[in-house]
Ligand SMILES: [Zn+2]
């Protein structure tokens with residue numbers, strides 16, 4: 212496939228969408244005539260910004276999962292739970308649906324998000340044997356599902372506010388909660404800053420059936 | 422001088438025609454020819470399947486009614502407890518902000534702020550922002566001062582919409598109930614009802630709201 216068969220892109224026509232209001236702007240104008248935002252065809256630094264945020268998130272994923280996220284006191288007995296042991300505890304209590312919801316929101320989604328974004332960013336810089344369509348579909352899913360990780364933090368805040376009866380029954384957040392909140396924030400930012408058009412500037416490979 | 426003057430209008434004419442008939446995919450920059458759509462249908466990018474545009478349907482009066490209802494519900498939903506717990510004769514209650522404070526007071530202020538922003542501040546600002554936008558479109562769009570405010574609000578809209586997580590909070594109430602119901606009795610109060618209604622109103626509000634359409638109002 213040569214350059215000739217490539218579908219027409221806005222960049223080749225000297226046109227681009229305003230990043231703020233999506234108005235169709237001419238690149239030589241410099242600023243969007245409707246909202247005044249500076250326009251540029253591609254944000255090439257977005258790949259580095261996205262990597263930086265993503266790597267920080269990936270590092271924080273370790274304390275978020277290894278340290279306890281809640282401390283529960285029940286009749287003088289103290290029980291510390293990590294994200295995983297908390298979910299495991301729910302399975303033993305026969306609360307399987309809740310365990311599945313929390314497993315998805317707190318373990319599956321953050322890991323898929325970090326793995327998926329890393330794959331997308333790698334595909335911008337290197338040729339990967341994955342079609343761009345699949346990558347883009349994955350990106351849209353990540354964008355949509357990413358916020359659901361907040362579920363666990365909401366539950367912790369409700370539980371901590373209701374259960375505060377000292378030695379009898381008490382629930383408190385533990386250090387992993389902060390790390391987990393930062394993982395959510397950083398991964399959401401990493402997806403938001405990325406200019407997805409960069410992936411589509413790569414020439415079509417044989418894996419793409421357009 | 423003569424050459425320049427003669428050239429300019431021509432290129433402008435050409436691009437003017439181009440601007441109205443094409444749309445660029447925001448995810449992959451593909452040039453797509455715009456076509457008229459039947460109502461309720463959205464156009465997808467043929468290359469990467471990102472949503473391109475849909476038929477603008479945005480009744481200003483309907484939006485206004487939804488915004489006012491949501492705003493009225495916002496206060497009881499945040500003032501009354503969303504969950505009530507009866508344990509050994511004592512009653513414990515919590516509001517959404519109360520939950521955020523309980524976490525923050527233990528030193529986990531990052532978590533507290535996240536909860537407060539996602540479930541209280543951002544939804545509130547979102548409702549006020551949309552209400553103001555609708556009122557400006559309806560009555561005061563010609564006044565430059567209000568026009569500027571309108572633009573500023575539109576610029577912040579996608580951030581507010583992303584930060585507002587009422588639907589997730591809704592589910593977390595149910596998860597908490599299931600988790601704790603083995604140990605104690607939990608009750609929904611008037612706050613839970615108001616919160617549920619608020620959540621439904623905001624869902625409808627966001628379905629009705631179309632940011633592209635709101636921006637295009639400025640072009641008229
Ligand atoms: Zn603009």
Ligand SMILES: [Zn+2]
Pocket residue numbers: 446447448449450451466467468469470471
């Ligand atoms: Zn596209």
